Amino acid sequence: xxxxxxxxxxxxxxxxxxxxxxxxxxxxxxxxxxxxxxxxxxxxxxxxxxxxxxxxxxxxxxxxxxxxxxxxxxxxxxxxxxxxxxxxxxxxxxxxxxxxxxxxxxxxxxxxxxxxxxxxxxxxxxxxxxxxxxxxxxxxxxxxxxxxxxxxxxxxxxxxxxxxxxxxxxxxxxxxxxxxxxxxxxxxxxxxxxxxxxxxxxxxxxxxxxxxxxxxxxxxxxxxxxxxxxxxxxxxxxxxxxxxxxxxxxxxxxxxxxxxxxxxx
Amino acid sequence: xxxxxxxxxxxxxxxxxxxxxxxxxxxxxxxxxxxxxxxxxxxxxxxxxxxxxxxxxxxxxxxxxxxxxxxxxxxxxxxxxxxxxxxxxxxxxxxxxxxxxxxxxxxxxxxxxxxxxxxxxxxxxxxxxxxxxxxxxxxxxxxxxxxxxxxxxxxxxxxxxxxxxxxxxxxxxxxxxxxxxxxxxxxxxxxxxxxxxxxxxxxxxxxxxxxxxxxxxxxxxxxxxxxxxxxxxxxxxxxxxxxxxxxxxxxxxxxxxxxxxxxxxx
Amino acid sequence: xxxxxxxxxxxxxxxxxxxxxxxxxxxxxxxxxxxxxxxxxxxxxxxxxxxxxxxxxxxxxxxxxxxxxxxxxxxxxxxxxxxxxxxxxxxxxxxxxxxxxxxxxxxxxxxxxxxxxxxxxxxxxxxxxxxxxxxxxxxxxxxxxxxxxxxxxxxxxxxxxxxxxxxxxxxxxxxxxxxxxxxxxxxxxxxxxxxxxxxxxxxxxxxxxxxxxxxxxxxxxxxxxxxxxxxxxxxxxxxxxxxxxxxxxxxxxxxxxxxxxxxxxxxxxx
Numbered sequence: 072x073x074x075x076x077x078x079x080x081x082x083x084x085x086x087x088x089x090x091x092x093x094x095x096x097x098x099x100x101x102x103x104x105x106x107x108x109x110x111x112x113x114x115x116x117x118x119x120x121x122x123x124x125x126x127x128x129x130x131x132x133x134x135x136x137x138x139x140x141x142x143x144x145x146x147x148x149x150x151x152x153x154x155x156x157x158x159x160x161x162x163x164x165x166x167x168x169x170x171x172x173x174x175x176x177x178x179x180x181x182x183x184x185x186x187x188x189x190x191x192x193x194x195x196x197x198x199x200x201x202x203x204x205x206x207x208x209x210x211x212x213x214x215x216x217x218x219x220x221x222x223x224x225x226x227x228x229x230x231x232x233x234x235x236x237x238x239x240x241x242x243x244x245x246x247x248x249x250x251x252x253x254x255x256x257x258x259x260x261x262x263x264x265x266x267x268x269x270x271x272x273x274x275x276x277x278x279x280x281x282x283x284x285x286x287x288x289x290x291x292x293x294x295x296x297x298x299x300x301x302x303x304x305x306x307x308x309x310x311x312x313x314x315x316x317x318x319x320x321x322x323x324x325x326x327x328x329x330x331x332x333x334x335x336x
Numbered sequence: 337x338x339x340x341x342x343x344x345x346x347x348x349x350x351x352x353x354x355x356x357x358x359x360x361x362x363x364x365x366x367x368x369x370x371x372x373x374x375x376x377x378x379x380x381x382x383x384x385x386x387x388x389x390x391x392x393x394x395x396x397x398x399x400x401x402x403x404x405x406x407x408x409x410x411x412x413x414x415x416x417x418x419x420x421x422x423x424x425x426x427x428x429x430x431x432x433x434x435x436x437x438x439x440x441x442x443x444x445x446x447x448x449x450x451x452x453x454x455x456x457x458x459x460x461x462x463x464x465x466x467x468x469x470x471x472x473x474x475x476x477x478x479x480x481x482x483x484x485x486x487x488x489x490x491x492x493x494x495x496x497x498x499x500x501x502x503x504x505x506x507x508x509x510x511x512x513x514x515x516x517x518x519x520x521x522x523x524x525x526x527x528x529x530x531x532x533x534x535x536x537x538x539x540x541x542x543x544x545x546x547x548x549x550x551x552x553x554x555x556x557x558x559x560x561x562x563x564x565x566x567x568x569x570x571x572x573x574x575x576x577x578x579x580x581x582x583x584x585x586x587x588x589x590x591x592x593x594x595x596x597x598x599x600x601x602x
Numbered sequence: 603x604x605x606x607x608x609x610x611x612x613x614x615x616x617x618x619x620x621x622x623x624x625x626x627x628x629x630x631x632x633x634x635x636x637x638x639x640x641x642x643x644x645x646x647x648x649x650x651x652x653x654x655x656x657x658x659x660x661x662x663x664x665x666x667x668x669x670x671x672x673x674x675x676x677x678x679x680x681x682x683x684x685x686x687x688x689x690x691x692x693x694x695x696x697x698x699x700x701x702x703x704x705x706x707x708x709x710x711x712x713x714x715x716x717x718x719x720x721x722x723x724x725x726x727x728x729x730x731x732x733x734x735x736x737x738x739x740x741x742x743x744x745x746x747x748x749x750x751x752x753x754x755x756x757x758x759x760x761x762x763x764x765x766x767x768x769x770x771x772x773x774x775x776x777x778x779x780x781x782x783x784x785x786x787x788x789x790x791x792x793x794x795x796x797x798x799x800x801x802x803x804x805x806x807x808x809x810x811x812x813x814x815x816x817x818x819x820x821x822x823x824x825x826x827x828x829x830x831x832x833x834x835x836x837x838x839x840x841x842x843x844x845x846x847x848x849x850x851x852x853x854x855x856x857x858x859x860x861x862x863x864x865x866x867x868x869x870x871x872x
Binding site: 418432447 | 768770771773774775776777778779780781783784787788789792793795796
């Protein structure tokens with residue numbers, strides 16, 4: 072007998088301290104946020120009754136929503152396209168098997184810095200500099216896209232078989248030729264899948280950015296709320312839901328069609 | 337004792353997978369079921385503990401009090417009661433890889449202890465000691481506290497046998513227990529299963545006539561959903577040919593090739 | 603002539619050129635439609651220069667001048683923590699109700715799945731605006747929003763994790779006469795626990811960023827501070843707050859990465 076197998080209640084001892092710690096942190100966080108169960112109850116009850124109050128949607132406003140919705144989709148699409156193209160450039164610069172170490176470190180640093188600034192903060196700064204409009208929205212989505220895809224793609228490029236790059240070098244191919252014929256075909260499947268995934272995120276973000284001042288359906292939604300036109304807001308909400316659901320299905324279908332291996336989620 | 341009568345299973349397209357299987361196994365017997373692939377061996381075994389419901393037929397199993405239960409007619413609750421005492425060894429070991437070896441053995445008693453206790457408290461010290469005894473029988477006690485995922489295939493199958501022993505079963509079923517193992521590990525497993533048949537009936541599905549000839553007390557051959565042979569484990573070449581047909585030539589080829597030992601380490 | 607049919611390079615080049623031209627024209631039209639001129643970023647760069655001049659040097663006095671900055675940092679962290687904890691727990695329970703191998707009743711599964719997809723498509727903006735109206739502006743409405751968002755994005759993922767669990771051990775447990783609850787406790791939970799916790803850490807990372815954004819819409823925390831500083835044109839405070847945000851985000855990301863690696867890479871039983 073080894074004798075070390077104690078299967079009495081004692082074995083739960085090691086969970087006691089972490090549990091107490093977790094409860095203490097949760098309690099502390101709840102105090103900081105002013106969260107109580109009373110407030111939770113009123114939050115749920117009032118939230119639901121408010122949703123009920125917003126019903127029914129104002130269908131007359133529906134046709135006013137179509138153009139803002141289209142604007143939002145275009146902003147998200149342009150942000151994704153520009154972001155994807157630039158992220159390939161950044162990824163190549165940030166891959167250790169392609170570029171020099173100081174180029175790589177600079178590129179990685181820029182990507183890392185970008186990743187740690189939320190898109191909304193970028194948007195606020197851009198609005199402060201250039202004023203309201205679709206341009207700050209597109210630029211902040213593009214930057215966000217570079218931060219996310221740049222890192223993912225750089226990691227994929229670094230996993231490319233070094234023998235293949237060496238063999239191309241021995242053929243006398245220059246850097247650009249290696250990138251175009253050796254690297255690009257290998258990352259295209261992942262590129263497509265990541266870009267589609269990022270497009271889904273950008274659609275959601277474009278709504279939020281719109282509310283701050285990038286225009287589009289998000290602005291329409293926020294404006295209806297602040298003008299207390301709740302039925303109109305409900306219509307905008309339905310349009311946004313259709314947009315999100317539609318892009319999700321579309322990206323799912325496209326990804327299935329491309330049969331991408333190693334796709335995100 | 338286990339009595340199987342007239343097991344029949346038909347696909348919706350009319351193809352008969354099982355076509356009236358009858359046999360009885362008493363305690364002291366170690367029965368090996370042989371047959372070509374797709375003959376219905378595993379299907380039959382799955383009917384024996386109710387993982388599969390046949391269209392017709394009955395499977396009578398004795399519980400620990402000697403009462404007979406028809407598995408095919410049992411309600412869900414009765415079925416669970418009967419299964420408490422049926423040990424099953426699977427081809428793919430079917431152990432929870434993230435739990436310790438000891439916990440995997442104790443899982444064998446889940447049906448016998450109350451659900452609430454198993455969810456809230458877990459197992460008791462007494463059960464842990466008994467499980468350790470079962471592990472000693474298969475010479476695995478030294479690894480009791482290890483994570484199951486770190487074991488090799490042969491070791492995992494020994495843990496699975498310990499789990500069945502820990503159930504103190506009235507019937508032991510084995511579904512191709514040695515098909516994933518190399519020859520030396522396969523022999524170890526067969527040597528561990530054999531003595532269990534002294535007190536309870538043991539039924540196993542096998543792919544290796546040499547192994548059943550050596551360790552089983554009786555062989556049942558199934559072909560096209562019917563029992564075509566029932567008797568002495570040492571089969572003549574003529575009977576083997578009858579059972580396996582064209583597959584036999586392929587099997588002889590394989591006998592010369594040494595199977596690669598499969599090491600499952602994660 | 604070769605017997606094998608291949609697409610000749612000249613034809614392939616024409617195809618590629620056509621696709622490239624068409625997409626370029628579409629992008630151009632989209633840019634014109636939105637009045638977006640990328641070159642403007644460079645021609646009008648003096649705006650950015652002016653802004654950067656306003657923003658320097660960052661005014662770190664806000665950190666100790668009064669307690670509001672410190673409290674807002676704490677609030678943002680607490681929002682992300684509570685949102686992840688409660689959202690994750692609810693997503694965990696819903697995942698068991700929606701997975702085929704844990705919930706035998708199809709009706710329950712479908713109802714749960716529909717509910718989760720509803721939460722997924724409701725825009726976070728609407729959720730926060732509704733909660734701000736229901737419980738008033740402040741970090742509590744941010745917590746509630748994060749709970750909803752976390753459920754929406756993680757319940758489906760957890761369902762997939764549960765459904766991808768090895769089915770063999772479960773079958774073995776059923777064959778010793780165990781009930782479904784016992785099977786869940788002894789086969790599924792041990793198998794999914796590491797990836798569940800790893801995903802919660804990831805969710806904390808994501809929620810941390812979202813919490814900053816929600817602040818702007820009345821969710822409280824450092825995002826709200828940032829919005830206030832910007833709207834009263836205290837750009838030196840804005841710079842200080844942005845650097846604080848960057849440090850916070852990086853710290854949380856590193857912490858979550860480190861813990862995740864430890865949990866997924868753990869070899870021995872504790």
